[in-house]
Amino acid sequence: MMGLARDGGLLLPERIPQVSDRLREWRLLSYPELAWEIMRLYTDLPDGDLRTLVEKSYNVFDSPEVTPIVTLNGLHILELFHGPTLAFKDIALQFLGNLYEYLLRRSGGRLNILGATSGDTGSAAIYGVRGRKFMRIFVMHPHNRISKLQELQMTSVLDTNVFNLAIEGTFDDCQGILKALLNDLEFRDRFALGTVNSINWARVLAQIVYYFYGAFRVMEQTGAERVVFAVPTGNFGNIFAGYLAARMGLPVQRLVLATNENDILARFFNSGIYRRGSVQATISPSMDIQVASNFERYLFYRVGENPVQLRALMEEFARTGQLVVPPDGHGAVDTYFVAGVGDTQATLTTIRDTYYQHGYLLDPHTAVGVHVARQWQIESAPTICLATAHPAKFSEAIIQAVGKNIAGHPTLEALQGKPTRMDVLPASPAAVREYLDEKIRDDNE
Numbered sequence: 001m002m003g004l005a006r007d008g009g010l011l012l013p014e015r016i017p018q019v020s021d022r023l024r025e026w027r028l029l030s031y032p033e034l035a036w037e038i039m040r041l042y043t044d045l046p047d048g049d050l051r052t053l054v055e056k057s058y059n060v061f062d063s064p065e066v067t068p069i070v071t072l073n074g075l076h077i078l079e080l081f082h083g084p085t086l087a088f089k090d091i092a093l094q095f096l097g098n099l100y101e102y103l104l105r106r107s108g109g110r111l112n113i114l115g116a117t118s119g120d121t122g123s124a125a126i127y128g129v130r131g132r133k134f135m136r137i138f139v140m141h142p143h144n145r146i147s148k149l150q151e152l153q154m155t156s157v158l159d160t161n162v163f164n165l166a167i168e169g170t171f172d173d174c175q176g177i178l179k180a181l182l183n184d185l186e187f188r189d190r191f192a193l194g195t196v197n198s199i200n201w202a203r204v205l206a207q208i209v210y211y212f213y214g215a216f217r218v219m220e221q222t223g224a225e226r227v228v229f230a231v232p233t234g235n236f237g238n239i240f241a242g243y244l245a246a247r248m249g250l251p252v253q254r255l256v257l258a259t260n261e262n263d264i265l266a267r268f269f270n271s272g273i274y275r276r277g278s279v280q281a282t283i284s285p286s287m288d289i290q291v292a293s294n295f296e297r298y299l300f301y302r303v304g305e306n307p308v309q310l311r312a313l314m315e316e317f318a319r320t321g322q323l324v325v326p327p328d329g330h331g332a333v334d335t336y337f338v339a340g341v342g343d344t345q346a347t348l349t350t351i352r353d354t355y356y357q358h359g360y361l362l363d364p365h366t367a368v369g370v371h372v373a374r375q376w377q378i379e380s381a382p383t384i385c386l387a388t389a390h391p392a393k394f395s396e397a398i399i400q401a402v403g404k405n406i407a408g409h410p411t412l413e414a415l416q417g418k419p420t421r422m423d424v425l426p427a428s429p430a431a432v433r434e435y436l437d438e439k440i441r442d443d444n445e
């Protein structure tokens with residue numbers, strides 16, 4: 001629940017459990033059973049309690065498989081968008097909401113979650129927290145600068161523990177306010193402020209599960225003994241979970257890392273140089289990120305779990321905007337990874353071709369992954385492409401790609417005309433501080 005460690009570093013498990021000798025018996029487990037087996041290796045929660053948390057988290061998904069595999073002529077798509085907000089972040093945030101509620105009940109504590117969103121991730125956090133006891137969530141978004149659909153997904157949630165703050169400014173203003181309030185330690189402690197952002201370890205943990213689940217399904221289906229995963233990447237959270245799955249002993253031949261034009265990670269895995277650039281807006285906005293917050297976790301393993309060397313690299317990066325990792329013994333930056341870029345044109349072409357060849361619509365994030373996966377296809381192992389959002393969330397890109405709006409989803413259609421609630425605030429930390437003060441005080445009385 002602390003998110004960031006006190007010294008500014010990120011939290012990791014003491015060791016990575018080895019599960020090679022469990023794979024055979026795990027192969028046919030249901031998603032919740034598998035989630036329980038994997039998560040219990042990383043926590044000391046009582047087994048029965050963890051089982052309940054897992055079952056509660058995944059029975060809200062609209063597929064009994066939670067993350068079903070769709071196979072189109074040899075192309076395997078692992079659909080991660082069957083949760084309430086139709087994006088892969090639900091898989092972690094539904095679990096996190098249940099886990100926090102459970103831990104707060106045990107400790108008698110309270111938590112006020114504060115977040116900033118450029119549109120897409122706020123709703124998954126809101127749906128993870130809505131209606132839960134002992135916690136509230138306050139999500140800031142830039143007023144009139146997110147799509148109507150994104151706004152509606154968040155502001156139509158009327159639970160009394162959910163607060164939408166439309167900030168009269170940009171996303172950067174929202175982030176600035178978030179930082180200012182979290183850095184005010186007195187305020188932070190007094191109001192038990194926390195976050196659920198992508199550096200949260202429990203989120204990474206929940207994401208490990210679908211790598212096992214997807215690999216087992218495709219191995220059953222094809223008889224293959226190893227698989228490749230292609231992952232569209234922004235903050236390196238999703239693909240880092242895949243890296244851990246591989247390190248645990250899942251037979252992963254390779255991880256294909258795919259970025260859009262914001263390609264700091266693709267450049268790193270091709271050159272060993274991690275250099276900050278400026279953020280470009282694309283049609284896969286959830287990957288419009290330059291500095292990947294989970295990359296530091298990976299780097300720890302890459303430098304042989306040497307914290308002194310890691311600290312030196314991170315300090316070099318903070319000072320110069322660049323860090324360099326020398327190639328390993330095989331001349332690669334890392335033999336687990338290959339990487340590439342899918343730009344806007346490639347994304348649109350991939351959506352269009354996949355639709356006309358297979359009758360299947362990819363969302364623009366998933367299309368980035370499918371495009372890069374094609375460049376790295378190998379004979380010996382089937383590739384599983386991670387589908388991170390339902391296409392109906394990104395209908396403008398779909399129209400651009402195939403010329404008509406054919407992406408719909410009943411969950412999104414049901415939002416139209418629903419009552420909404422949000423408060424508009426000026427872009428100042430003082431205004432938001434006052435707002436929180438008032439809401440939290442009101443409730444405590």
Ligand SMILES: *Cc1c(COP(=O)(O)O)cnc(C)c1O
Binds near residue numbers: 087121287
């Ligand atoms: C967050 C997100 C991503 C990127 O995931 P990371 O864990 O940040 O790499 C990709 N696609 C969608 C739809 C997302 O919401």
